[in-house]
Amino acid sequence: MAKYRKKPVVIEAIQWTGKNIEEIARFMINGTYCYENNVLIIMTLEGKHIARTNDYILKGVNGEFYPCRPDVFKKTYDFVEN
Structure with missing residues (x-):
């Protein structure tokens, strides 16, 4: 058995509040999602x-x-910048 460390990679993320669907839509411009019945x-x-x-x-x-x-998310990622 070998051990591995996750490479330091900067990702983009947004938190879903249950009310920010417009913000999610802008963030996921090239992604596929469905929003129905909240x-x-x-x-x-x-x-x-x-x-x-x-x-x-x-x-x-x-x-x-x-x-x-x-x-x-909090165990895996640190804030970098806006």
Whole structure:
């Protein structure tokens, strides 16, 4: 067994508040999502994922989008700049 360290990569992210769908739409300009009945569904490389309120929506290194729970986000990412 070998150990690996995650490469330091800067990503873009926005937090889903449950009310900022216009901001999400601008952020995900090249992504696929659906917003119905106050539910945000994001098409990821692995299929459809529901973004819960307060989840972060991340733009990956290849331009893909996916939701991330706040606790995991805070353990994984540090703020860089606006």
